Amino acid sequence: MDKYKGAVARTAHDLWKADTGEGSYRNPVLFADYSDPDVIRVGEDFFMIASSFTYLPGIPLLHSKDLVHWSLVNYCVRHLPFSRYEVPAHGSGTWAPSIRYHKGWFYVFVPLPDEGIFVTKTRDPFGQWSPIKALRHVKGWIDPCPFWDDDGKAYMAFAYAKSRCGIKHKISICEMSPDAQELISEPVTVFEGVQTNPTIEGPKLYKRDGYYYIFAPAGGVENGWQTVLRSENIYGPYDYRIVMHQGNTDINGPHQGGYIEMEDEAGYFLHFQDRGPYGRICHLQPVSWAQGWPFIGQEQNGDGIGEPVSEWEMPVCGEALQDGGQAAIPVSGKVPPDSDQAGIPISDDFDTCQLGLQWQWQANPVDSWYSLLERPGYLRLYTFRNVRREENLLWYAPNACSQLLQAPAFEVTVKLELHPGADGDLCGFGMIGHEYSYLGLAYRNEKYFLELRTGKVTEKQGEGQAEEKVAWSMEEACNKIEIGLDLSEDGTYSYFVCGEKTDIPGRFRLFGGTWTGARLALVSLNTENRPSGGAGDFEYVHYRAKERGI
Numbered sequence: 001m002d003k004y005k006g007a008v009a010r011t012a013h014d015l016w017k018a019d020t021g022e023g024s025y026r027n028p029v030l031f032a033d034y035s036d037p038d039v040i041r042v043g044e045d046f047f048m049i050a051s052s053f054t055y056l057p058g059i060p061l062l063h064s065k066d067l068v069h070w071s072l073v074n075y076c077v078r079h080l081p082f083s084r085y086e087v088p089a090h091g092s093g094t095w096a097p098s099i100r101y102h103k104g105w106f107y108v109f110v111p112l113p114d115e116g117i118f119v120t121k122t123r124d125p126f127g128q129w130s131p132i133k134a135l136r137h138v139k140g141w142i143d144p145c146p147f148w149d150d151d152g153k154a155y156m157a158f159a160y161a162k163s164r165c166g167i168k169h170k171i172s173i174c175e176m177s178p179d180a181q182e183l184i185s186e187p188v189t190v191f192e193g194v195q196t197n198p199t200i201e202g203p204k205l206y207k208r209d210g211y212y213y214i215f216a217p218a219g220g221v222e223n224g225w226q227t228v229l230r231s232e233n234i235y236g237p238y239d240y241r242i243v244m245h246q247g248n249t250d251i252n253g254p255h256q257g258g259y260i261e262m263e264d265e266a267g268y269f270l271h272f273q274d275r276g277p278y279g280r281i282c283h284l285q286p287v288s289w290a291q292g293w294p295f296i297g298q299e300q301n302g303d304g305i306g307e308p309v310s311e312w313e314m315p316v317c318g319e320a321l322q323d324g325g326q327a328a329i330p331v332s333g334k335v336p337p338d339s340d341q342a343g344i345p346i347s348d349d350f351d352t353c354q355l356g357l358q359w360q361w362q363a364n365p366v367d368s369w370y371s372l373l374e375r376p377g378y379l380r381l382y383t384f385r386n387v388r389r390e391e392n393l394l395w396y397a398p399n400a401c402s403q404l405l406q407a408p409a410f411e412v413t414v415k416l417e418l419h420p421g422a423d424g425d426l427c428g429f430g431m432i433g434h435e436y437s438y439l440g441l442a443y444r445n446e447k448y449f450l451e452l453r454t455g456k457v458t459e460k461q462g463e464g465q466a467e468e469k470v471a472w473s474m475e476e477a478c479n480k481i482e483i484g485l486d487l488s489e490d491g492t493y494s495y496f497v498c499g500e501k502t503d504i505p506g507r508f509r510l511f512g513g514t515w516t517g518a519r520l521a522l523v524s525l526n527t528e529n530r531p532s533g534g535a536g537d538f539e540y541v542h543y544r545a546k547e548r549g550i
Contacts, residue, residue, distance in 0.1 A: 015346065016030075056362075071342040142164075156175075158173075159201040168198070242305055284312070347543045414429050415480075425524075430453075432513060435455070439453075448477070
């Protein structure tokens, strides 16, 4: 056990509690960058997925019984079958996905903005998902959503990425095979929002009382709103309404998510809010219907448009109908017995033979990057040499082992050892973003140094161009140390040495990455980009709540 005082926070719930304990929940229900969420209900179980861009395994799968308490249970994409994802591809990778359940199968539609639209499926969401299959190799198609109609026909709605194809204001639909394995028609543009919704994306297609509805975020990530389209024909014409916006609240850009309906027609909408360096965090809104249109949130300023709520009654959950009125097949028997208690893991003692679900890499995972067996009770990260680049920086390190932030404030301590193989070896941890820092042990001239390095991404397109420097260094007596990081609610953080809690000079502002929030990362690399047989051993990563973070 580390010397620092305070109970170790094992799950995200220990840092951020959405359940008030008084029959209500507060927003956000998840203070984490589960960007572009989509959600379904199957029997008594709710499943949520999110985009993950260059971080792999990709598309996290979360499970809940009440839409408020969530557990991280799986990933839908383990590997992307393109060589470019062998290294970090910041801003590319898995964009806004969608999840649906149809005739015993779970489907996740996966957009790669540079490669096309793909699909993966499974009968057991907690088990193995199929390798992604291409539905269309095309650049610029994004945010696909499948839909099965009452007559057995199947369709896919999608949007476009301006950065890839110059379009950002259209929604299109094409027909697909009922088994969701191929597209069988060319797309038809069903909505053109160049004047009224100049940016519209993330379509989610539903059917209710004979009408087709497309829930679509519009207006941009930071300051947009939620639009709903409605038509009696799947190909339109579609009327539209703005059904939720910021109004007088402090919840900016409330949009992009998934709609859930209970058996009593009570509805909920799970969506994101852009919180800058923290990424896109998840809120849950009540939904009601009037004259064939949804109303999301609560009227708060007299303009007739819903605004997001800060607190609401806990959902009343039970059996429900899903997917256009088809009786959902319960999968409760497949749910791990302790899944509701599992939550979203954060701290790690590395005492199992598999890497915890909280960890993702910056590229397609490679087994040779690490070991949990060579030294039981430790995560061993082998010192990485970047053979594809002249410089070896954290921003370019595919073996950076990272996880999402789960609260606006916390303290985290890490105990590590460096076993060098060459001058320039370093193991440490820090925050990844467009401006970043990391602290760790470095080895030079047969001596150990506690070294703080800072970096900045100067060109953010593609994988980005970055520069890095040593901001502070101090000689250490040995190869083992316990260090920590203190993040405050104002979005700044500092480093310290545990024990007597000696502060390291400097306070840093949190920065997000390319379409992502900041992430905490463990790393072992050679800063001089030399070959090395060295490694960094991490004994634990321990989070602790700060009083204002609960």
